[in-house]
Amino acid sequence: MSEEKVRLSKLMAERGICSRREADDYIARGLVLVNGEKIDQLGTKVDPNVKITLEAQALKQQKRLATIILNKPVGYVSAQPEPQYTPAIRLLTPDNQFGESKQRLTPDHLKGIAVAGRLDIDSQGLLLFTQDGRIAKKIIGEDSKIEKEYIVRVQGQLAPNGLKLLNHGLSLDGKALKPAKVEWINEDQLRFILQEGKKRQIRRMCELVGLKVTGLKRVRVGKLRLGKLPEGKWRFLEDDETLD
Numbered sequence: 001m002s003e004e005k006v007r008l009s010k011l012m013a014e015r016g017i018c019s020r021r022e023a024d025d026y027i028a029r030g031l032v033l034v035n036g037e038k039i040d041q042l043g044t045k046v047d048p049n050v051k052i053t054l055e056a057q058a059l060k061q062q063k064r065l066a067t068i069i070l071n072k073p074v075g076y077v078s079a080q081p082e083p084q085y086t087p088a089i090r091l092l093t094p095d096n097q098f099g100e101s102k103q104r105l106t107p108d109h110l111k112g113i114a115v116a117g118r119l120d121i122d123s124q125g126l127l128l129f130t131q132d133g134r135i136a137k138k139i140i141g142e143d144s145k146i147e148k149e150y151i152v153r154v155q156g157q158l159a160p161n162g163l164k165l166l167n168h169g170l171s172l173d174g175k176a177l178k179p180a181k182v183e184w185i186n187e188d189q190l191r192f193i194l195q196e197g198k199k200r201q202i203r204r205m206c207e208l209v210g211l212k213v214t215g216l217k218r219v220r221v222g223k224l225r226l227g228k229l230p231e232g233k234w235r236f237l238e239d240d241e242t243l244d
Helices: 008-014 020-028 056-063 133-140 162-167 201-208
Strands: 032-034 037-039 052-054 067-072 124-130 148-156 181-186 189-194 211-221 234-236
Touching (some): 008 020, 008 052, 020 032, 020 133, 162 181, 162 201, 189 201, 201 211
Antiparallel strands (some): 032 037, 148 211
């Protein structure tokens, strides 16, 4: 019995070839081959085990997709804000570019760019913007295994079994959290390594074990580190850098 057919664009996104929006664009332009046959009809359904390849033009376009690393300061919101707040994308200006990269910012780099893994207004550190649906899916997809590392300053009295609970055993919104890696760095700072990113997750986790977060900084996403990038500055992801 053959498997039920699925939309080609959905299958391409599930395989991490590109986002569904990008898949529709490539299909409409005749840049997608299924088992060697060109598909240019939007909404086409295929068997889930087909071989999918992109034409050279699409592959070249993917290489041009921009990914930007920003060291977000406190006070900026990651995505579309309410009127009184400033979005972090406002910091992506030519004057704020850091380093000696030959690549310089153009308006095309900001078309369709989106945050992959938010930081709340009270948090700072590594914030990724990308035009590449493959990178976004790796970070924020439901089955993401990409680690996010945070340095967290706290105050308060940790519950007797609090560190153990922070590593595994807490629930938020009625759902158990995935195992984390949490350890003390010094008397008032913890290192958190998570594979998920619920809204204000670390702050809420800390509250459950008697701690209050007074500072939170993301220093790593996958293999990408904040490093020496100054606060408020940004840089392009280099060709030899990968998330995993």
